[in-house]
Amino acid sequence: MTIIEELKQIVGGDAVLSGKGERMTYERDAYPLEAAQPLATVLPSTTEQVAAIVxxxxKHDIPFTPRGAGTGLAGGTLCPGGxxxxVxxxxxxxxxxxxxxxxTAQAGAVNVExxxxxAGDGYLYAPDPSSQGASTIGGNIANNAGGPHTLKYxxxxxxxxxxxxxxxxxxxxxxxDKTEDTNGYDLMGLAVGAEGTFGIVTQATLRLVRQTQAVRTLLAVFGTIDDAxxxxxxIVAAGIVPAALEMLDGVIIQTVEDAFHYGFPRDAGAVLIIELDGLAAGIDTLAARVRDVCTASGAREVRQASTPQERAKLWAARKKAIGTLGRLAPSCVTQDCVIPRSKLPEVLRAIAGIGAKHNLxxxxxxxxGDGNLHPATLFDERDPEQVQRVMAASHDILELCIGMGGTLTGExxxxxxxxxxxxxxxxAETLRTMSDVRDVFNAAGLxxxxxxxxTSHGCSFEFTPRGGAVAV
Amino acid sequence: MTIIEELKQIVGGDAVLSGKGERMTYERDAYPLEAAQPLATVLPSTTEQVAAIVxxxxKHDIPFTPRGAGTGLAGGTLCPGGxxxxVxxxxxxxxxxxxxxxxTAQAGAVNVExxxxxAGDGYLYAPDPSSQGASTIGGNIANNAGGPHTLKYxxxxxxxxxxxxxxxxxxxxxxxDKTEDTNGYDLMGLAVGAEGTFGIVTQATLRLVRQTQAVRTLLAVFGTIDDAxxxxxxIVAAGIVPAALEMLDGVIIQTVEDAFHYGFPRDAGAVLIIELDGLAAGIDTLAARVRDVCTASGAREVRQASTPQERAKLWAARKKAIGTLGRLAPSCVTQDCVIPRSKLPEVLRAIAGIGAKHNLxxxxxxxxGDGNLHPATLFDERDPEQVQRVMAASHDILELCIGMGGTLTGExxxxxxxxxxxxxxxxAETLRTMSDVRDVFNAAGLxxxxxxxxTSHGCSFEFTPRGGAVAV
Known part of the structure; x- marks a missing residue:
């Protein structure tokens, strides 16, 4: 019996996808620069099936990789030959x-669900990645996902x-543990963000947050990125912690406006979306303070969403913003560095310089608000020379952020x-410790x-699986 | 050269305490039921000295244990013969x-400092264990300490x-990393709460929180623990998240009142301290809602601290409450279980039953608000029969809490x-994994x-150190 047949015995024939087209479908996630076809994709329905597949x-010494909705931006679900x-x-x-x-939900439950x-009972699950209409809680956990409201929540x-x-x-x-405590070593905290390298999350118990009584959503318009x-x-130095504090620059304002006709000012250098939440009684006072800070810092105009529908439309535009870049170029690579908030003006200027240097x-x-940047570099992946320039620019951006005291990934x-x-x-010593910790869970490296x-620190794509796999 | 002499070469003679009285001074922390004398206590001044001591x-195959202020309640700093x-x-x-x-502070910095x-700039470090006037940030990190304001912060x-x-x-x-993100595996998160078994924290970079604009502190008085x-x-089901939500029962109201003369009602079955914080504009509305919930749930009276001084006095009384039990008995053992908040009435009744059963x-x-209980059992540690009853009662309390879906420790x-x-x-499998993870950092078990x-899962007090140590 082949492995494919054994997989079908576990999950049923309709839940094993191993045809040529199916393998191509699952050869990548939202990271555009690498692809690798799995031997097969299986779609289990129960935890026990996941355990049997693993x-x-x-038994066959074949690698395996969990996958939620494939919205990840760093290739975390590539599974060459495995x-x-x-979920x-x-x-x-x-x-x-x-x-x-x-x-408590299964790992494949979609975030927004x-x-x-x-919601009808007045609660919500707070982390809200922009992909939340598609991404699963299992993928969110693997990547320790954030979102616009991470700033406060x-x-x-x-x-x-x-x-x-x-x-x-x-x-x-x-x-x-379902109470909010850790006893002994925090293995759960270690598994969150481990990108599925410590095991496959099949179910999660999550905190719920009460909906806030009142929300105010402001749009502040600026002539330059520097002012924004x-x-x-x-705003943060004034002691205000908004629920969300997002920035869009002039390039993306254009494409978002083309796509959604929200009413963004096309001539703006940048806009900030500033959301405040809390008790109804104090919130307009707070909104007025935020307006004052914006104006003092050079805002050309500060608007406020006047209805829940207008707020929803503004957030829909923000959350689908990256997708609208498809109007400008067939591909984009989105970085995810985090820098100290106080360095934002300096780093944004330097990123513009990197774009100019590589003609991108x-x-x-x-x-x-979190200092979590998402510079999106536009290109055409069919042009190898452009791809080389994009990789060089990504390299420069990552080095820039690390040099500014930042990190490689926010979410x-x-x-x-x-x-x-x-x-x-x-x-090197810390990386070796990380590798040793991984080996506790994942000694075989499968x-x-x-x-x-x-790649020098453990199993990688050098891994040669049995079973005639195709690695691209 | 003896080990003591070698230690003195590292830190200087005045920083090595190995005399009989000094060893007795450091034979225990705030856990009263076990004691164990170290070979010596050393007081390094720099990270490099800590590294040299380790x-x-x-080199001598001797165990070592970090110690902050010794306010820990579970014997985490006992160091027999080591x-x-x-810090x-x-x-x-x-x-x-x-x-x-x-x-950024050194590990021995006292929490409140x-x-x-x-404070003069309008900020604070939020975690506020009741021991904060003495306990160090290093000890707080080792135990992942909480405090009254853990509920919100x-x-x-x-x-x-x-x-x-x-x-x-x-x-x-x-x-x-100093930005608020984790890259790779979260070794830092793993080290927090590891009780010094993964290494010795020497320095920490900590988040600061802005002081809130307004605070209201209420004292709700109840005839029975059940009502409280x-x-x-x-309160929590009403969608309100107080900054703090503390309970004191009738026994401790008496001793606290004897000690501090705050004005607690001596005939109350229980009181709740409920602190609200946020914007000035909405806070009195919120306080009124909390009053309403308290009254509807049977509060006899709801008072409010009318000045910052009165609030400070109330918190001082709360934070020093455990100490006032010294008026009733020479010793007490404080448990630290966490249970689902919805089970509070049932568990408090059962704890009263355990007290009656063991005549304690x-x-x-x-x-x-967190469901984090601290039942304090009063006894005289000089009476071995009482000690036996206390240990039996502690056992019953821990089993009760775990049976209710709770955990062994909150903080x-x-x-x-x-x-x-x-x-x-x-x-057993999870404990083995924890032990394996510990071995990555602490393979020698020293x-x-x-x-x-x-004790069956690793190095324990069976460990026989060289050097003529006394283990009690």
Missing amino acids: KLCV VLIG ARMNRVLDIDLRNRRL LTKAV GVTVNHVLALEMVLPDGEIVTLG TQTVSD RIANVFHA HGIGVEKRDYMPLLFP CNPGKILP | KLCV VLIG ARMNRVLDIDLRNRRL LTKAV GVTVNHVLALEMVLPDGEIVTLG TQTVSD RIANVFHA HGIGVEKRDYMPLLFP CNPGKILP
Whole structure:
């Protein structure tokens, strides 16, 4: 019996995708610069099926990789020649416990569905990546995802209470605890953000947050990026913590406006979306203070969403902004560095310089309040010379951010894209410790190999699977 | 040259305490039921000295244990026959960066001193354990300490950006990053709460929080514990997240009142301290809602602190409450379980039953909003029969809480006290994984042995040090 037949025995014939077209479908995620076809993609429906698939892979010495919705930006779900374990069918909300403010869902549940399940009762699941209409909670956990509201509400790890996980040997374990505490070593905290290299998350118990009583959403319009970034720093320095504080530059204002006709001023150098939430009684006072800071820092105009519908439309435009860049170029690579907030003006100027140096257009739409940049470099992936320039520009951007005291990723992970940059951030000894910790969970190196750590530090795409795999 | 002489060469003669009385001074922390004399206590002044001490211990195969202020409740700093490394002299604030809202301090800096260093500029360090006037940031990190304001602001790990740590082989590393992100595996998150078993924290970069514009502190008085615990659940279910929500029962109201004359009603069954913070404009509306919930849930009376001085006096009484139990008995053991908030009424009743069963007085003062209980059992440690009853009652309380879906510790750690309860909370496989992860950092088992994991899972007090140590 072939491995494909054995997989079909576990999950049924319709849940094993191994045809030529199917393998091509799953050869990449949202990172455009690398592709690698899996041997097969399987779509289990239960935790027990995931465990059986993993045990089968271990028996055959084949690598395996978990996959949510494939919205990851760093190639974390590439699985050359291995078994890609898609959790899309494991998408149910299993339990809602409002009294203790928690919810349990399967790993394939789509982020926005969690909030929909409790919105009627006045609650929400706070982390809101821009991909939330598609991305799964399993993928969010693997990448410790953030979102516009991370500024006030924190990233995924701040909202995970417990995980059910299939370890790389196929054992099913529970990590963490449904009360908000850690006892012993924080293995759950370690698994969040491990990009599926410690095992496959199959189920999560998550914190719920009460909807705030009142929200005010402002749009501040600036002539220059410099004025906008300085305003970000000034708002936070004034002691105000907005629920969200996002920036869009002039390039992306144009494409977003072309796509959604929200009413952004086409001649602006940059806009800030500033959302405030809290009690109804104090919120207009706070909004007035924010307006004053914006005006003092050079805002040309400060608008306010006047209805919930207008607010929803503004956020839809923001969250789908990256997609609108397709109007300018067939491909874009989005970086994800984080820098100290106080360095925003300086770093944005330097990124513009990097674009000029490599003759590439770079658009900026990002979580300004967190200092979490998303410079999006536009190009045509069919032109190898452009690809070389894009990679050179990405390299310059990452080195710039690290030089400014920043990091490689805020929310989208290291994946394959940034693993070889890890030595810029960590000394060899720390990388060895990380590798040793991974070996505790993943000694055979079959569970999502080639991610996070530089290739010299462990299993990578040099890995040669049995079974006639195609690695691109 | 003896080890003591070698230690003196590293830190100077006045920083090595190895006389009989000195060893007795350091034979215990705030856990009253076990004591163990170190070979010596050393008080280094620099990270390099800590590294040199650790290397010396490794050379001589002697265990070593870090110690902050010794306020830990679970015996996490007992160091039988080993070298106790006290960080009390490493107490400086090294850097304050308000623009990026962070502060760097040495491990021996006392918690409250951090807030004092930035209060004039309108900031604070949020985690506020009741021991904050004495406990060090190093000890807070080792135990992932909480405090009354944990309910709204989170525990220590939510406020640590980066750590400087001396690994168990004497190497000095930096974990985490000064921007608020994790890249690669979260070794820093793993080290926080590891009770010094992964190395010795020597320096930490911490988040600062802006002081809130307005605070309201209410005292709600109840005839019964039942009414008070039900009110806790009702406040949170109403969608209100107080900054703090604390409960004191009738026993402790008496002793606190005897000690501080705050004006607590001596005939009350329980009181809640409810603190609200936020914008000035909305806060009185919110306070009125909380009053309404309290009254609807049976509060006899709801008072409000009318001046900052009155608020400070109320918090001082709360934070020093455990100490006032010395008026009733020479010793007390304070438990630290966490239960789902919705089970508070049921668990408090059961704890009263456990007190009656073992003929012991149990007082309750705790972080009610988090479900983090601190039942304090009063006894005389000179009476072995009482000690036996106390240990039996502690056992019953821990089993009760775990049976209710709770955990062993909210903020004070596992230490030696609760290590043998870990199998009630975790399957053997998970404990083995924890032990394997510890071995990555602490393979020789010399760094704070015998803590966190059950004694069968690693180095423990069976460890026989060289050098004529006395283990009690």
